[in-house]
């Protein structure tokens with residue numbers, strides 16, 4: 284046989300061996316001798332082997348062939364994300380609830396895409412929480428999407444049986460794409476869809492204000508480390524009264540934090556940031572936390588340290604918080620012994636009263652708290668803000684508030700003119716009122732009144748002046764002056780009380796020392812006379 288002819292036969296034989304398996308022999312070797320060998324085998328197999336085996340083999344064979352053919356004719360792949368709840372899974376403890384949220388996340392993601400593309404046939408369902416609506420495609424509708432230049436198509440379909448009949452109400456979100464992008468879709472696009480969807484779902488729901496339960500109850504069957512209520516605080520940065528430049532810095536810092544996911548990952552840092560808010564009572568520290576939460580759309584976890592009994596309880600609390608949250612410890616100097624001179628200072632109770640420390644010996648320690656803020660545990664889930672508030676920053680251990688732990692120290696101070704302008708807008712709905720505003724500014728420059736004081740005076744002025752700007756401001760000036768006098772008097776009284784108490788303590792200590800000396804002298808004399 285000529286050379287090309289031989290090559291063709293060899294190629295044919297290879298193909299036949301690869302694709303036809305045992306039948307190859309029938310076509311590739313001398314037919315007669317092959318049949319002599321194979322005939323008994325085939326008849327034996329045909330007699331004894333179950334028919335199913337043959338069928339399976341041929342099915343596989345045909346399917347493989349047809350798939351290759353299909354790839355040429357139709358190179359598109361579909362992935363169905365099905366509505367949960369169809370199947371009940373069982374563990375050895377009984378039925379397991381189906382917590383897979385992928386379908387909801389995909390639907391939320393597509394609601395954005397559907398809106399952008401002006402899809403006309405939509406479905407709207409009430410969001411699980413809040414008053415929002417989740418808009419999604421009606422059955423049979425398509426939405427096109429693009430990811431890194433790759434086109435993709437989503438359609439909403441209802442489960443059907445083989446005859447094409449509708450099978451219940453179970454829905455699928457079906458994704459179609461070219462098979463050459465399978466890796467990109469599975470590894471990157473779908474995680475991206477879930478992430479985005481989760482964010483949309485999160486932003487649709489109401490904010491929450493969590494508080495921790497007593498850790499002593501943790502052995503109880505129904506124990507939950509956090510309980511929550513809906514957080515519906517109306518404060519925003521627009522209504523927060525403070526120096527404008529400082530406010531801008533804080534907003535900028537929050538924006539930078541929120542948009543720095545990639546930066547934190549690249550830098551190998553946990554995605555979190557600490558803020559220390561300090562200043563006298565009534566200067567808006569708690570109000571600032573509410574404004575931050577509303578600005579960022581985060582939940583608040585308000586940690587009550589006095590009911591946390593051990594460092595490991597504190598760690599458990601941290602693990603149970605979710606991403607996109609602000610973890611607040613209010614009045615940190617009062618709830619824990621985190622003062623710089625821990626050796627010399629008696630431990631105080633949360634309410635500030637009483638000398639005895641009734642917290643158990645194994646209570647939360649400073650090192651436990653430091654671990655809570657930036658130990659390994661703090662890196663378990665990202666996008667957290669930690670806020671400490673205090674009236675006495677000078678009392679805190681420097682380790683607790685060093686930069687890097689508390690990244691930004693914000694002083695909330697007395698109400699000056701700029702802060703007053705915001706309050707006047709909030710309470711009286713006036714922007715500026717020439718001379719009267721200047722007069723108020725004058726009073727506020729001289730007197731140390733907090734925004735809470737000024738807010739109270741504004742309420743009083745508003746009532747008395749029937750909401751009219753000029754009379755209200757006139758009354759406000761008087762109120763502020765009156766308030767300043769009252770405050771100075773109250774402060775002087777408090778100071779005198781504190782001095783009297785300190786004097787009484789000093790006298791009591793001196794008396795105790797004299798008595799101890801006398802007792803020691805008596806004991807020494809008794810010992811001496813015995814000898």
Ligand SMILES: Nc1ncnc2c1ncn2[C@@H]1O[C@H](COP(=O)(O)OP(=O)(O)OP(=O)(O)O)[C@@H](O)[C@H]1O
Pocket residue numbers: 522523524525562563564565566567568569570571673674695734735736738
């Ligand atoms: N900067 C501010 N801007 C707007 N309102 C304020 C501000 N500061 C205080 N207020 C008003 O005073 C009230 C008390 O303020 P807030 O509780 O935030 O003070 P605080 O600094 O947290 O006080 P404390 O140290 O006693 O906890 C608030 O409800 C708010 O109405």
Ligand SMILES: [Mg+2]
Pocket residue numbers: 568569570613672
């Ligand atoms: Mg407060």
